[in-house]
Amino acid sequence: MTIDHLVMTNQALIPVIINGAAGKMGREVVKAVAQAPDLTLMGAIDRNPEHQGKDAGELAGLTEPLEVPITDQLEPMLGYVAGERQLPPGVIIDFTHPDSVYDNVRSAIAYGIRPVVGTTGLSPEQIQNLADFAEKASTGCLIIPNFSIGMVLLQQAAITASQYFDHVEIIELHHNQKADAPSGTAIQTAQLLAELGKTFNPAIVEETEKIPGARGSLADEGIRIHSVRLPGLIAHQEVIFGAAGQIYTLRHDTSDRACYMPGVLLAIRKVSQLKSLVYGLEKIL
Ligand SMILES: NC(=O)C1=CN([C@@H]2O[C@H](COP(=O)(O)OP(=O)(O)OC[C@H]3O[C@@H](n4cnc5c(N)ncnc54)[C@H](OP(=O)(O)O)[C@@H]3O)[C@@H](O)[C@H]2O)C=CC1
Numbered sequence: 001m002t003i004d005h006l007v008m009t010n011q012a013l014i015p016v017i018i019n020g021a022a023g024k025m026g027r028e029v030v031k032a033v034a035q036a037p038d039l040t041l042m043g044a045i046d047r048n049p050e051h052q053g054k055d056a057g058e059l060a061g062l063t064e065p066l067e068v069p070i071t072d073q074l075e076p077m078l079g080y081v082a083g084e085r086q087l088p089p090g091v092i093i094d095f096t097h098p099d100s101v102y103d104n105v106r107s108a109i110a111y112g113i114r115p116v117v118g119t120t121g122l123s124p125e126q127i128q129n130l131a132d133f134a135e136k137a138s139t140g141c142l143i144i145p146n147f148s149i150g151m152v153l154l155q156q157a158a159i160t161a162s163q164y165f166d167h168v169e170i171i172e173l174h175h176n177q178k179a180d181a182p183s184g185t186a187i188q189t190a191q192l193l194a195e196l197g198k199t200f201n202p203a204i205v206e207e208t209e210k211i212p213g214a215r216g217s218l219a220d221e222g223i224r225i226h227s228v229r230l231p232g233l234i235a236h237q238e239v240i241f242g243a244a245g246q247i248y249t250l251r252h253d254t255s256d257r258a259c260y261m262p263g264v265l266l267a268i269r270k271v272s273q274l275k276s277l278v279y280g281l282e283k284i285l
């Protein structure tokens with residue numbers, strides 16, 4: 001489909017680029033974008049040499065090709081979409097790797113393309129730098145550690161519970177192809193609880209770790225995060241509160257990456273209304 005055709009048929013179509021289009025999340029996003037009536041997939045980026053030139057739709061399992069080939073040429077694609085002035089501002093979805101996401105987002109903002117970031121593993125300093133960069137450019141940018149509504153609800157329940165419990169630990173469990181630990185979601189969950197301004201898990205005894213790491217990683221305000229990596233898992237999280245004589249457990253399980261797609265589509269539609277960086281799905285619901 002040509003740009004002229006897109007403009008003639010529907011001026012509101014949002015041009016979308018998917019970075020990491022050949023990956024587990026990228027393929028799911030290709031299908032979701034292809035089925036959304038107000039979005040048009042203009043670019044599918046992936047570094048994996050095995051998939052260069054393949055049709056993004058066919059790779060994602062669609063029966064018809066989308067006529068969008070996978071390419072590793074990010075900057076030319078950003079330039080191409082930014083140059084299509086007849087269309088609304090372009091959006092790029094990033095589901096790549098913790099090592100590359102920071103540079104990807106900087107490049108997108110430099111071209112005026114709005115980033116929606118699902119990739120986890122950005123450091124707090126990197127997120128702050130990206131926020132400063134987006135602010136200066138007056139460009140919307142969304143960083144969403146978890147696109148599923150179930151996780152937002154779990155986090156809200158955890159915030160409520162943490163007003164009444166002083167002891168809490170987080171266990172996150174993921175497939176063993178995950179590069180970063182703890183998960184972005186677990187870090188965000190700990191941050192949300194830490195923001196309440198109280199210190200959790202006051203020490204009862206002096207602890208000794210006989211094997212380093214036995215007590216997990218220590219996030220803000222004394223909250224511990226334990227990371228499990230096993231084949232057979234997708235993405236799961238427990239937040240466990242303890243008090244005298246009782247345990248309160250919140251748990252979220254994913255069984256299909258389709259669970260993230262309503263959140264991804266919402267973020268694509270919202271990011272162009274923003275002029276700065278926003279962190280967390282709960283802020284745009
Ligand atoms: N926010 C959320 O709700 C969710 C976030 N995630 C996060 O999304 C990220 C991706 O997850 P997932 O899809 O499972 O991972 P995959 O490894 O399945 O997919 C990543 C894809 O991106 C490619 N890639 C890596 N680096 C680059 C780069 N610099 N430029 C272009 N392509 C690149 C990879 O190629 P290659 O195979 O060669 O490495 C691969 O094809 C992770 O950080 C994960 O934690 C996942 C699920 C939900």
Ligand SMILES: O=C(O)C1=N[C@H](C(=O)O)C[C@H](O)C1
Nearest residue numbers: 120145146178183184185235
């Ligand atoms: O790598 C994954 O799979 C996931 N990553 C995100 C995270 O690190 O929190 C979101 C979800 O847990 C799936």
